[in-house]
Amino acid sequence: MERIQSALNKARKARQEQRENQQRDVSAASAEGTTDPELGTYVIPRDMSVASREEVWKNVPAFHPKEKQLASSRIVAYRSSHDSVPYDVMRTKLLHQMRANKWTRVAIVSPSQGAGKTLTCVNLAFSLARQTNFFTALIELDMRRPALAKTLKLTDECQFSRVLSGEDTAEAHMRRYGKNLVFAYNKTTVRNPAELLQGANAGKVIDDLEAKLQPDIMIFDTPPVFSGDDTLAFLDQVDCVLLIAEAEKSSIDEIDKCEQELAARTNVLGVILNKCRYLSKHEEYGKEYS
Numbered sequence: 001m002e003r004i005q006s007a008l009n010k011a012r013k014a015r016q017e018q019r020e021n022q023q024r025d026v027s028a029a030s031a032e033g034t035t036d037p038e039l040g041t042y043v044i045p046r047d048m049s050v051a052s053r054e055e056v057w058k059n060v061p062a063f064h065p066k067e068k069q070l071a072s073s074r075i076v077a078y079r080s081s082h083d084s085v086p087y088d089v090m091r092t093k094l095l096h097q098m099r100a101n102k103w104t105r106v107a108i109v110s111p112s113q114g115a116g117k118t119l120t121c122v123n124l125a126f127s128l129a130r131q132t133n134f135f136t137a138l139i140e141l142d143m144r145r146p147a148l149a150k151t152l153k154l155t156d157e158c159q160f161s162r163v164l165s166g167e168d169t170a171e172a173h174m175r176r177y178g179k180n181l182v183f184a185y186n187k188t189t190v191r192n193p194a195e196l197l198q199g200a201n202a203g204k205v206i207d208d209l210e211a212k213l214q215p216d217i218m219i220f221d222t223p224p225v226f227s228g229d230d231t232l233a234f235l236d237q238v239d240c241v242l243l244i245a246e247a248e249k250s251s252i253d254e255i256d257k258c259e260q261e262l263a264a265r266t267n268v269l270g271v272i273l274n275k276c277r278y279l280s281k282h283e284e285y286g287k288e289y290s
Contacts, residue, residue, distance in 0.1 A: 048214050050133045056213060057135070060176040061156075069153045074119060077127040087120075087127040090272065094124070094242070097269055098217060103239035104210065106269070107141075107220040109231055111258040115246040116274040118147045121221040128217060129181035137182050137215040139206075141197065141234060142223040143190035148183060160184040161193070163209075164202045170209050182213070193223070198233040206237055225258045232265065240267040247276045 048056070067078075076083040094106065108124075110117040118140075125138040140148040143161055148154070158173040163184070174184045196202060210218060220238060222231040235241070241262050245255050255271060262268050 053135055053214055054179050057176060057179060057182065059171050060174045060182050061171075063152075063154060063156075063175045063177060065153060065177070073122075073151045073153065075122055075126060075151070077123040077130075080130065084123070084127060087123040090124060091127040094269065095128075095217075097240070101239070101267075103267075104216070105218045105220065105238040105240075107222045107231070107235065107238045107241045107266075108244060109222050109241050109258075109262065110224050110244040110246070111250055111254045112224045112226050112246075113145065115224075115244045115250065117224070117244045118142070118151055118221055120244055120272065120274065121219055122148070122151055125181060125183075125219055126177075129178060133180070134217075135180045135213070135215045136217050136219065137184070137209075137213060138219045138221065139184040140186055140221045141193075141230070142221055143186050143193040143196070144223055144227065144230070146186040146189065148185040148221060149187050152183065152185075154183070154185065154187075157187050158185055159188065159190075160186050161190040161196060164196055164205050165199075166201045166205070170205070170212075182215075194228060194230045194233045197230055202234075203237050225261055226254075232261065235262070235265040238266055240269050242269050243271045245271055245273050247273050249275075 070076075070078055077087040080088070098104070098106065108117055108121045121138055125136050128134060128136040138148075140146055140160060149158070154175060156175065158175065159168075160170075160173045162168040163170045163173050170184065174182050176182045190196065206218075220234070222234060225231050243255070243259060243262065259268055259271070
């Protein structure tokens with residue numbers, strides 16, 4: 001992992017020197033919110049109390065998964081344990097960056113399929129939801145190979161693509177876990193998802209949904225970057241991205257090329273190496289302490 005990180009740092013440093021003078025701080029929004037066309041930032045003031053948000057979120061139908069169902073899908077972050085620690089560490093680092101920059105939207109991406117992107121999204125969302133009075137929305141935009149319903153064992157025929165196209169309301173295609181975590185998902189594949197994500201209506205839907213629910217963070221599960229142009233079509237709608245790479249499969253060149261594509265369009269928070277079989281002692285989070 002150190003070898004990969006060293007190579008990425010060299011490539012990132014060269015690009016960062018070209019971007020330093022172009023970066024702009026994201027300022028506090030006015031009462032109507034503001035859009036930054038350069039960073040793709042849409043800031044909405046959190047003017048609702050916790051109780052008011054809870055009432056709004058109650059309009060989203062609830063689902064109550066059993067612990068055995070979650071465990072069978074390798075979802076571990078719904079409760080605190082030594083298994084959840086890596087996701088909790090990721091959560092803390094992510095929130096530090098998001099709060100420092102007043103960001104609310106993060107996309108989780110991977111170079112190619114099989115890196116564990118959706119599972120990372122779900123565990124990160126559950127970890128965030130364990131924070132009291134912190135509201136999280138996870139929205140599935142991988143409409144070529146949707147996996148969120150299967151991962152969560154959701155059987156309702158939700159199709160968030162219908163919301164993006166303006167055919168239906170968001171609440172009809174979302175499900176709520178507890179009081180502060182919602183999932184928007186697609187039960188089946190969608191034709192021409194890139195065109196749908198590039199359409200003017202998709203951006204408006206996300207803006208309206210954020211204004212209505214006022215989540216503290218919105219996580220977008222996006223398609224692999226090299227599977228098509230779906231993700232690139234949507235990056236102007238997010239504040240930043242996290243790149244998921246697969247250990248022993250994702251090459252340095254592949255990761256670097258993907259990071260270049262992303263960095264040209266939004267802020268790259270970092271690279272997460274997933275499915276690691278060999279860890280140094282300091283990387284085995286929480287096992288000895290727990």
